[in-house]
Amino acid sequence: MAVGAEMLYLATNNSQYLTDAESFHQHGSQWGQSWENKYTASMVLLYHITKKDVYKQDIKTTFGNWLPGATGPSAVPYTPKGLAYRTKWGSLRHAANQAFIALIAAEAGINPTEYRNWAKSQIGYILGDTGRSYVVGFGVNPPTHEHHRAASCPVMPASCSHDFLDMKYPNPHILYGALVGGPGQNDEYDDVRTDYVRNEVALDYNAGFQGAVAGLKSLHLRHILH
16 A cells, blocks of 8 residues: 555655555554565655655664574574575575665665665575576576476477476476576475476566566666676
8 A cells, every 4th residue: 555655645745645655654663565565665756756764764773684694583593605585485585685675775865785786695505606696597506396387387289287297397388587496494495397486487486586576787887886
């Protein structure tokens, strides 16, 4: 509701939408950007619109728990190879989503160097900086058994059934660009189609990831980040 009202305010300049957005927003450190939690997006949009310090503080408090070295019960742990590990189900999407938010916050002038470098480290992990890619069809040793029905079915006109879920060979169709769920807390990962926790693909996995990649590409083209 908050993000929707903020977008409507930006589109219409109707102040009632901004009033609504501010009433819907929840202050303080937030869990992270996900399909069911949009408070991090809300805070960066409200800061972009209003420049109020209260929203800037929300952003800094949230990232204070996400960046390396954080302590306390809200601190996000890290894997040995450097992934911000919020939770086991789709671990990469949470890091990618928050990297996207970090790049937006940096564009607003909030800790730009620190936030951009952190976002780059998380996207680099996903793309293969630590030894393997987690993006289908890209980089070194990418996933080939992602949990995706159409990709795992044989080429038409052959029929497809649930039996293909358990087949051991790589998916017949390459789902280029799809981000899989990702590794466990110790960077362990098996490319197994039946493991929907670590090898599922989804729209909310790719949304923040692709936004972050676009943001990093823009920084490269502007000679801000290399």
